[in-house]
Each structure stands twice: as C-alpha cells, then as structure tokens.
Amino acid sequence: MSxxxxxLIMRTHIGDGVAKLVAIVLADYADPTTGEAWPKxxxxxxxxxxxxxxxxxxxxxxxxxxxxxxxxx
Numbered sequence: 001m002s003x004x005x006x007x008l009i010m011r012t013h014i015g016d017g018v019a020k021l022v023a024i025v026l027a028d029y030a031d032p033t034t035g036e037a038w039p040k041x042x043x044x045x046x047x048x049x050x051x052x053x054x055x056x057x058x059x060x061x062x063x064x065x066x067x068x069x070x071x072x073x
Contacts, residue, residue, distance in 0.1 A: 002030035005037075012067060021048050022058040023067060038073070 005027035014020040025047045029037035041059075045052040062068045 001028050002032045002035060004032070005030040005035055009067075014062070014065070014067070016058070016061065018048070018050060018054065019058040019061050022050075022055055023062055026059075026062075026068065 006024065009020070009023045009027050012023075014023060022044060025044055026037050026039065028047075029039045031037065041052045041055050044059075045055045048055060050058075059068065059070060063070045
C-alpha cells in the first residue's frame, strides 16, 4: 500500500463516487516506492463490489482526468 497515493486520492476531487472508490482501492495496490500498481480488473471489481466492466469504465475515466496512467500488459 502506498500511503502517499492514498493521501493524494483523498485530496483529489473526483466527482464520481465509484471512480473515487476504484482510485482508493487502486492506491491500496500501489507500490510505495514506484507508485505502480498492476491488479487485475477482476480483483478491483471484487474489492469495489462492482462489475468488471464498471471498473474498466472508471479506470478509463480516471485516466481521462489524468489521475492514473494505463499501460497495457
């Protein structure tokens, strides 16, 4: 978990509550040194109590806001 990433997300205005939840859970996966996180969409969906497709849409929304960067693997 990256406390820095979590603090940043908590201070960032994200108008969509589900998108903010996805960002918080993603911050929990973040490496404290690099800030990188590579969870599966299914893992995020389970922890957020959302459908995988919803999480995919929210990740794209967060990327569009410049909050995260998505790098396909």
